[in-house]
Amino acid sequence: MNPVDTLLIAFNGLKGRKFRFALNLVGILIGCAAITGLISITEGLQDSVTGQLNVFGPSNLIIMPGEIGSGMTMTGGSLNWRDLDIVSRVDYVKGVTPIIANKIAEYTINGRYFATDVYGVERAYKELNPNTELEEGRNFVQSDSAVVIVGANIAQPLDLDEPIVELGDRIKIAATVDDVEKELTLRVIGILKETGSSFGANLDDSIAIPLKTAQQLFETGNEFSYFLAQADSIDVVDEAAGGIEEKMGDRATVITAASAQEQVESILGTIQSVLGGIAGISLVVAGVGIINTMTVSVMERTKEIGTMKALGAKSLDVLMMFLTEAMLTGMIGGAIGAGFGYLLAGIIGSFIDLTTSSSIMLGFEVVVFAVATSIASGLYPAYRASNMNPVEALRHE
Amino acid sequence: MTKPIVETIDLHKTYMSGGRPLEVLKGVDLKVEEGEFMAIMGPSGSGKSTLLNMIGALDRPTSGEVHINGVNINKLNDNQVADLRNREIGFIFQFFNLIPRMDAQGNVELPMAIAGVSRGDRHKRAKELLGLVGLGDRADHKPSQLSGGEQQRVAIARALSNNPHILLADELTGNLDSRTGSEIMHLLRRLNEEEGKTFILITHDPAVGQQTDRLISFKDGIIEGEKKFKDLI
Ligand SMILES: Nc1ncnc2c1ncn2[C@@H]1O[C@H](COP(=O)(O)OP(=O)(O)OP(=O)(O)O)[C@@H](O)[C@H]1O
Ligand SMILES: [Mg+2]
Numbered sequence: 001m002n003p004v005d006t007l008l009i010a011f012n013g014l015k016g017r018k019f020r021f022a023l024n025l026v027g028i029l030i031g032c033a034a035i036t037g038l039i040s041i042t043e044g045l046q047d048s049v050t051g052q053l054n055v056f057g058p059s060n061l062i063i064m065p066g067e068i069g070s071g072m073t074m075t076g077g078s079l080n081w082r083d084l085d086i087v088s089r090v091d092y093v094k095g096v097t098p099i100i101a102n103k104i105a106e107y108t109i110n111g112r113y114f115a116t117d118v119y120g121v122e123r124a125y126k127e128l129n130p131n132t133e134l135e136e137g138r139n140f141v142q143s144d145s146a147v148v149i150v151g152a153n154i155a156q157p158l159d160l161d162e163p164i165v166e167l168g169d170r171i172k173i174a175a176t177v178d179d180v181e182k183e184l185t186l187r188v189i190g191i192l193k194e195t196g197s198s199f200g201a202n203l204d205d206s207i208a209i210p211l212k213t214a215q216q217l218f219e220t221g222n223e224f225s226y227f228l229a230q231a232d233s234i235d236v237v238d239e240a241a242g243g244i245e246e247k248m249g250d251r252a253t254v255i256t257a258a259s260a261q262e263q264v265e266s267i268l269g270t271i272q273s274v275l276g277g278i279a280g281i282s283l284v285v286a287g288v289g290i291i292n293t294m295t296v297s298v299m300e301r302t303k304e305i306g307t308m309k310a311l312g313a314k315s316l317d318v319l320m321m322f323l324t325e326a327m328l329t330g331m332i333g334g335a336i337g338a339g340f341g342y343l344l345a346g347i348i349g350s351f352i353d354l355t356t357s358s359s360i361m362l363g364f365e366v367v368v369f370a371v372a373t374s375i376a377s378g379l380y381p382a383y384r385a386s387n388m389n390p391v392e393a394l395r396h397e
Numbered sequence: 398m399t400k401p402i403v404e405t406i407d408l409h410k411t412y413m414s415g416g417r418p419l420e421v422l423k424g425v426d427l428k429v430e431e432g433e434f435m436a437i438m439g440p441s442g443s444g445k446s447t448l449l450n451m452i453g454a455l456d457r458p459t460s461g462e463v464h465i466n467g468v469n470i471n472k473l474n475d476n477q478v479a480d481l482r483n484r485e486i487g488f489i490f491q492f493f494n495l496i497p498r499m500d501a502q503g504n505v506e507l508p509m510a511i512a513g514v515s516r517g518d519r520h521k522r523a524k525e526l527l528g529l530v531g532l533g534d535r536a537d538h539k540p541s542q543l544s545g546g547e548q549q550r551v552a553i554a555r556a557l558s559n560n561p562h563i564l565l566a567d568e569l570t571g572n573l574d575s576r577t578g579s580e581i582m583h584l585l586r587r588l589n590e591e592e593g594k595t596f597i598l599i600t601h602d603p604a605v606g607q608q609t610d611r612l613i614s615f616k617d618g619i620i621e622g623e624k625k626f627k628d629l630i
Contacts, residue, residue, distance in 0.1 A: 005510040303494065310453070312559075391456045
């Protein structure tokens with residue numbers, strides 16, 4: 001029998017059992033939607049994390065106080081000037097600069113209230129972090145105190161067409177330290193180019209003030225949030241990190257772009273395999289559903305199969321007919337499922353503010369996978385149908 | 398005498414039933430000439446259907462031979478036997494056995510689709526055949542939208558679709574009222590006379606038996622005797 005006719009007859013067979021076909025379709029569809037959605041999301045996460053890590057700079061190191069325990073929980077400790085001195089003497093470390101982070105300042109511009117992250121940094125920060133580029137203005141100098149460099153989104157919030165902060169403007173910020181509200185007027189000396197969010201800091205949505213100013217305002221004393229360092233070159237990042245860890249012992253943890261990527265990938269990998277496993281199980285369940293439905297449908301059509309054989313259908317014709325039904329189920333279920341998966345990924349992505357990675361290739365792979373599952377599930381019932389003795393099949397009531 | 402179109406030689410069929418052998422055909426020797434219109438009658442359980450299934454190459458004998466067009470079908474493999482059924486034999490069943498999801502047209506086209514006839518050709522032929530059996534205007538009707546007699550006409554058109562020489566019918570009027578039954582018999586007779594088709598019918602109905610040229614009485618797995626209503630030329 002000609003493959004086109006086999007396809008038409010199989011299609012006809014499915015049309016005749018719409019409800020059960022729909023049930024099988026839903027089974028396959030859920031599995032495929034889950035797989036497509038999950039992969040789109042995890043790949044999106046991976047892309048976004050990789051993007052952030054790139055912003056961080058491949059030869060940069062971040063030195064965090066304390067140890068990172070399992071599950072990325074920080075335990076205790078702080079960094080001070082003595083630590084900075086130790087790190088700066090380690091081989092292959094080109095430079096290191098302390099940072100005060102995790103502080104919030106409030107201010108009002110044109111009657112609109114803002115609360116934003118504040119970083120206390122030295123002049124060296126901009127030199128060590130290759131991604132901080134000034135759109136306008138200048139970097140800090142030693143003598144600066146009541147000045148500020150603002151991120152791109154601070155100068156012009158995303159929802160506005162015009163900048164609200166310009167060079168030379170004065171911003172009065174307020175910060176609450178130990179329940180006491182303090183105020184400070186800062187002159188804008190620099191506006192950063194947009195960088196995208198960067199690992200450890202979202203520069204676009206924050207403001208930077210001189211380190212000394214931050215120490216006074218937030219009363220941080222001799223303690224820093226973390227250090228940003230740079231290795232002599234990309235090739236010696238690991239040596240620099242090792243040297244710092246050796247000198248600092250368990251008082252600090254060194255993160256490099258590569259180690260961070262590894263961490264993130266291992267976490268994402270775990271997520272992906274757990275969720276992928278769930279999706280896989282749902283496809284297995286769908287496969288069992290297909291085996292079940294097709295077995296029933298072969299039984300029901302026993303007499304029809306006998307008739308077909310009496311009319312001259314070969315065993316192979318009957319086998320192909322049923323396998324084609326299974327294939328169609330997989331193909332349609334897979335395609336609709338992949339479509340739903342893209343949609344699902346898009347919706348979830350928009351909720352968690354993530355650009356998901358939904359390639360056409362992924363959809364294609366999912367459909368191929370669904371077809372393979374369906375055909376594998378249909379194999380046994382189809383074989384039983386093709387192997388029927390025509391006389392007995394015709395006697396069947 | 399010409400070579401018979403169907404010949405069985407000492408045909409035996411034994412089924413295993415409940416662990417015991419049940420001999421259903423006990424040495425059947427039958428010759429059917431091309432263009433014959435014959436019937437087999439006999440009590441229920443005597444093995445008529447079993448014999449017809451052997452002749453139709455649906456089943457293989459325990460011993461003995463079946464020759465179709467001079468070919469011993471024991472010597473053919475399963476695919477060759479399927480081809481033989483497809484091209485040389487047309488089955489007509491008591492319960493019509495139409496595919497319920499396909500319309501009359503689709504059912505008639507089925508054996509041609511199996512044979513690999515092109516879409517255009519088989520469409521044309523199915524139309525012709527439906528016209529021949531008097532259902533030219535019902536091509537797009539599903540079996541459920543047709544009466545028993547009409548369904549049997551579709552089944553006859555289907556059996557004719559690859560232009561086989563031999564038509565086998567097991568109780569084809571058994572499920573129809575007597576008037577419809579005799580209309581169907583007239584149709585078969587016309588096909589026999591106008592197109593020279595060979596018919597082997599199985600029936601319980603003496604009225605049907607008497608409309609044939611030769612009636613074979615079958616009992617306990619052997620041919621008991623035969624009656625000729627018309628001498629063959
Ligand atoms: N596959 C089988 N296995 C075991 N016994 C069988 C099988 N097929 C047929 N038989 C037995 O063989 C005998 C003849 O069956 P067959 O169907 O040929 O009878 P029949 O003459 O056509 O009867 P009826 O007029 O009732 O249709 C019956 O006793 C039946 O039970
Ligand atoms: Mg019978």
